[in-house]
Amino acid sequence: MIKTLSYQGNLIKYELTIKKQKNIVLNVNNGKIKISAPSHANDWEIEGLIYRNIKKILTIMDYHDSYRKVAFAPVNQLGYVIVFNNKYPLQLTDENIHTKIINKELFMMKDYGSYEENLKKLHSFLRQKFTYKFEQLVNKWAKIMQLEYKNLTIKSMTRKWGVCYPQTGKIVLNIKLIHFDPSVIEYVVVHELSHLVHHNHSKSFWHYVEKYLPNYRDKIEVLKKPGI
Numbered sequence: 001m002i003k004t005l006s007y008q009g010n011l012i013k014y015e016l017t018i019k020k021q022k023n024i025v026l027n028v029n030n031g032k033i034k035i036s037a038p039s040h041a042n043d044w045e046i047e048g049l050i051y052r053n054i055k056k057i058l059t060i061m062d063y064h065d066s067y068r069k070v071a072f073a074p075v076n077q078l079g080y081v082i083v084f085n086n087k088y089p090l091q092l093t094d095e096n097i098h099t100k101i102i103n104k105e106l107f108m109m110k111d112y113g114s115y116e117e118n119l120k121k122l123h124s125f126l127r128q129k130f131t132y133k134f135e136q137l138v139n140k141w142a143k144i145m146q147l148e149y150k151n152l153t154i155k156s157m158t159r160k161w162g163v164c165y166p167q168t169g170k171i172v173l174n175i176k177l178i179h180f181d182p183s184v185i186e187y188v189v190v191h192e193l194s195h196l197v198h199h200n201h202s203k204s205f206w207h208y209v210e211k212y213l214p215n216y217r218d219k220i221e222v223l224k225k226p227g228i
Contacts, residue, residue, distance in 0.1 A: 005047050007054055014050060024049055028060045031068065032115075067225045069179035072118050075111050081122065084133070085181035092118070099125035123156050127175045134173055137182065141189050145212060147196050161223060162188045164195035180222065187219035 004011045014033035024037040026049055035046055050057065072092060073079035079090040092111040099109035099121065109125065112118050131154050138152050150169030156176065157163075163172040171192050177185045190212050198205035209216050 003043075005050060007051070012050070012054075016046065026050065026053065026057075028057055033057060069176075070119060070122065072115060081107055082179045083126070083130075084178065090122075101129075120156070123175045126178050127154050127156075130178060134177075134185070137186055137189050138171060138173075138193070141186065141193055141212070145190070145193055147193050149193065149196065162192040164192040166196050166199050169196065184219045184222050187213055187216050188223075190216070 001016050002013055003016050004013050006012070012033065014035055017034070017036045018039050019036045021036065021038050024035065024041050024046055027034045027036075033050065035050070037046055069082040070090070071079040071081075072090065075092050075094055077091070079092070080087050081090045082088075088105060088107055090107045090109070093108060094111060097108065097110055099107070101107055107122075109118070109122060112121055134154050135152055138149065142149055148169065149171050151171070153170065153172045154175050155172065157172075157174040161174045161177060164170070165172075171189075173185075173188060173192070177188060190209055194205060194208045194212075198208055213219070
């Protein structure tokens, strides 16, 4: 359940989950405060834990916000979405519409009621709309590296930016890469194509990646930032 508390005149939201456990546990993930607590925990105990850590929590949340790729605003107000490192207005609506782009500037989509569901629907739309962009980048680098792959899949993944299956020549890329500059996406493309030659992360693999992208370490650091 979503609950709120007041801090310095502002309402702070947190997500509370009741579990079979002994202690109250606080986490800040993806810019959100999440609390798991036993059924006997009182509100004042939960909020006390948040208040005792509020400065650290807000620092983490501010850091996340500075790299945020998608921000959903209340219905009929403007949030934003970063697409290929460009920022576009994003508007939720109560209307039963398919997600669309208006005048190549405004992304508009139905409000599905939760951040997670809205993000899922947005990424589904972006995948359908921009898969060809990923195909262009993979084809470009496959040609440069003189490699062949069989097929490309774009989908949402939680822990990996890309996957390569050398035995079948299949490449999988995370749709969340769409929020980054194309040069960062190209690093992931080169990384996965390199696995067609080197199947693990050996020194030879990294030398092979560096052969085509000498600054690949800089791209890795960008991908480590929070925000999605």
